[in-house]
Amino acid sequence: MSGRAPDDQSTEMMGQIGLPELFDRATKLQTQGEHAAALDLYREWVAHNADHPLLFAALFNYGVAMNDSRDLEGAIAAFEHAIRLRPDFSPPYINLGRAHEDTGQAGKAVTQWLALAGNLAAVTGESINHKATALQQMARVLEAANSDAAAEDALKQCLDLKPYQVESAQHWISLRQRQCKWPVISEWDQVSRKTLLKGISSLSLANLADDPLFQLATAYAYARHSIGKPKPLYAHSPAAAAARPASRKLRIGYVSSDLRDHAVGFAMTDVVEQHSREDFEIFSYYCGINRPDGTQARIAAAVDKWTDLNGLDDDAAAARIAEDGIDILVDLNGYTKDARTKVFARRPAPINVNWFGYPGTMGTPYHHYIVADPYVIPEGSEIYYSEKVLRLACYQPNDRKRVVAPATPSRADAGLPEDAFVYCMLNGMQKITPRAFQRWMTILAAVPNSVLWMLSGTEDANARLQAAAEAAGIPAQRIVFAEKMANPQHLARYPLADLFLDSLPYGAHTTAADSLWMNVPILTLPGRSFASRVCASVLRAAGIGEMVCETPEAFVARAIELGQSRAQLTAIKAKLAMGRDASTLFDTARLVHDLEGLYRDMWRDFLDGALPKPNLRNLDIYQEIGLELDLENIEALSDADYAALYQARLAEWNAVYPIGPDSRLLSHDPAESIKPIRPRRVTAR
Numbered sequence: 001m002s003g004r005a006p007d008d009q010s011t012e013m014m015g016q017i018g019l020p021e022l023f024d025r026a027t028k029l030q031t032q033g034e035h036a037a038a039l040d041l042y043r044e045w046v047a048h049n050a051d052h053p054l055l056f057a058a059l060f061n062y063g064v065a066m067n068d069s070r071d072l073e074g075a076i077a078a079f080e081h082a083i084r085l086r087p088d089f090s091p092p093y094i095n096l097g098r099a100h101e102d103t104g105q106a107g108k109a110v111t112q113w114l115a116l117a118g119n120l121a122a123v124t125g126e127s128i129n130h131k132a133t134a135l136q137q138m139a140r141v142l143e144a145a146n147s148d149a150a151a152e153d154a155l156k157q158c159l160d161l162k163p164y165q166v167e168s169a170q171h172w173i174s175l176r177q178r179q180c181k182w183p184v185i186s187e188w189d190q191v192s193r194k195t196l197l198k199g200i201s202s203l204s205l206a207n208l209a210d211d212p213l214f215q216l217a218t219a220y221a222y223a224r225h226s227i228g229k230p231k232p233l234y235a236h237s238p239a240a241a242a243a244r245p246a247s248r249k250l251r252i253g254y255v256s257s258d259l260r261d262h263a264v265g266f267a268m269t270d271v272v273e274q275h276s277r278e279d280f281e282i283f284s285y286y287c288g289i290n291r292p293d294g295t296q297a298r299i300a301a302a303v304d305k306w307t308d309l310n311g312l313d314d315d316a317a318a319a320r321i322a323e324d325g326i327d328i329l330v331d332l333n334g335y336t337k338d339a340r341t342k343v344f345a346r347r348p349a350p351i352n353v354n355w356f357g358y359p360g361t362m363g364t365p366y367h368h369y370i371v372a373d374p375y376v377i378p379e380g381s382e383i384y385y386s387e388k389v390l391r392l393a394c395y396q397p398n399d400r401k402r403v404v405a406p407a408t409p410s411r412a413d414a415g416l417p418e419d420a421f422v423y424c425m426l427n428g429m430q431k432i433t434p435r436a437f438q439r440w441m442t443i444l445a446a447v448p449n450s451v452l453w454m455l456s457g458t459e460d461a462n463a464r465l466q467a468a469a470e471a472a473g474i475p476a477q478r479i480v481f482a483e484k485m486a487n488p489q490h491l492a493r494y495p496l497a498d499l500f501l502d503s504l505p506y507g508a509h510t511t512a513a514d515s516l517w518m519n520v521p522i523l524t525l526p527g528r529s530f531a532s533r534v535c536a537s538v539l540r541a542a543g544i545g546e547m548v549c550e551t552p553e554a555f556v557a558r559a560i561e562l563g564q565s566r567a568q569l570t571a572i573k574a575k576l577a578m579g580r581d582a583s584t585l586f587d588t589a590r591l592v593h594d595l596e597g598l599y600r601d602m603w604r605d606f607l608d609g610a611l612p613k614p615n616l617r618n619l620d621i622y623q624e625i626g627l628e629l630d631l632e633n634i635e636a637l638s639d640a641d642y643a644a645l646y647q648a649r650l651a652e653w654n655a656v657y658p659i660g661p662d663s664r665l666l667s668h669d670p671a672e673s674i675k676p677i678r679p680r681r682v683t684a685r
Helices: 019-031 035-047 055-068 072-085 091-102 106-119 125-144 148-161 166-178 193-198 202-208 212-227 238-242 263-274 294-302 314-323 341-345 434-446 459-471 487-496 510-517 530-541 552-564 566-579 588-607 619-627 631-636 639-656
Strands: 250-256 280-286 305-308 328-331 351-354 369-372 388-391 421-425 450-455 479-482 499-501
Touching: 019 035, 019 055, 035 055, 055 072, 055 091, 072 091, 091 106, 091 125, 125 148, 125 166, 148 166, 148 459, 166 193, 166 202, 166 212, 193 619, 202 212, 202 530, 202 631, 212 341, 212 619, 238 588, 250 263, 250 588, 263 294, 263 510, 263 588, 280 294, 280 314, 314 341, 328 341, 328 588, 351 588, 369 588, 388 588, 421 434, 421 552, 434 450, 434 459, 434 499, 434 552, 434 631, 459 479, 487 510, 499 552, 510 530, 552 566, 619 639
Parallel strands: 250 280, 250 328, 280 305, 328 351, 351 369, 369 388, 421 450, 421 499, 450 479
Antiparallel strands: none
């Protein structure tokens, strides 16, 4: 059968087939891959049932089938016809909006969803669900168009209708962060702070709070409730692996949506090019946007096999990886956009590794290792991670072949004063917190002829930060914004700055490496969490560990000192430039060599039956505790006070609901007094 309905579905029969039978036949054809035949079936039925009272439902399914076959114009016509026949039938509005979006007509898409939201006056479970879906779709498109305030408002309405929506809460919080709307977690009558925090994404939490225990618990809750409990499709036998020919190379698979012009893609190009082909075969699995570029082409040319997972569902993607015989599957996404976490849950490879793409723990039962370094996860901080911690000298890879535009712009070109001391903070706006911003304003106040050069956000966000500066006594014009531009041009303008001021709790990562490559020093203040410690690790690996401050007061004082003494800063820049090419930070060959050593260790663990089992005990209780804490201000606690805070809350829980053994902060007998744990903070040298 190819493109035609079966012969027995003659013109005469089309008027006799009922709607259930039509849907059943069409579904069977689609399941068998006969999409053209299913479309023919719908087309014939619609043509011979113009007066059928449920024609609108058939048109809706016909539109869905055309949309699945990428006939978007046909789908739009079918959905519009269904709406004309039955204006109060909600599903076509949602699908029509999405079809308009897919044809590049975002404005028409939002119009359809607005129409649906306005038409649903009746308060029924179905109408509420449809209205919530329309508002979610509107918010997604508005967010992509940088209409952040409108997207935030749509999501707030959505949460008013259904407060317990993880996806809506995640995006609402993320939008407030990138707009610098403080406090970020702002409850209202229908939605509590606790409800919002239950939906926070792991990345947004890393931007909000330096609380690695709550981050672990939040990751676990997301994995459990949003990823779910898929049955592993593949079992792996150490005995079978050990019996393989000695010549069989280890097969490493890198999974990422960011193997393109993206911070992860830029950093990974040199890694895949440097891998030893004597001992390893390198596979890449791409799951991002369909927008080929030079970085992606370079990675694809360097690996042994490039596979695009787009268009494959999770089972099919896992099957493809299993067919390739991957031994170690590396998750370069973590909990970031377009991740394929459910593929990892299916265990297509014996070993799953969390590295580089996401600065924190996954909290799953199927991620076995996390690759870090001695500073990002110092000894004693393993309690904050479900995976077994393995360490490189510096966990962050870098591309020594990165492209820098040949022309350096002038300060005037960038809107910067020629004679000022230029502090910069070129992290995304979502990383800015009130505490960090106040530190920067204190620095500007003490260095009068200085400005803060920031990466631009939306017009409203820029204005909000300038207003916050004025409220702190700093004229608005001393906050200067850098428009976003392509990476080669962005790198070329770094030297316009004198000193980069890092953010806390989520600091500069690949941005830090970019800044140091362009010989602009960074001043950082590390915390307890992974995201807060990367910049300090990068600075130490670059040979200027003296730029790591131990307290907020030291950070402010050092920034002021450097702003008032260009001689000191000149000496630091000279040291950075002199040691750059020989530094650990930019020694990709060493990183890859050491990484391959870790891969061999992981494989040895597997063959020995010693694959680590993630520790997920009592994490639901840690989440409940974290939901009640003052997360925005928890960075002010010392390590000892932070551990004591959780220990006290655990003791309260244990007094009412006895807690099982836990190797983190509890002794093996929870009835015993809780022993203090003090994660060691490494002092910069």
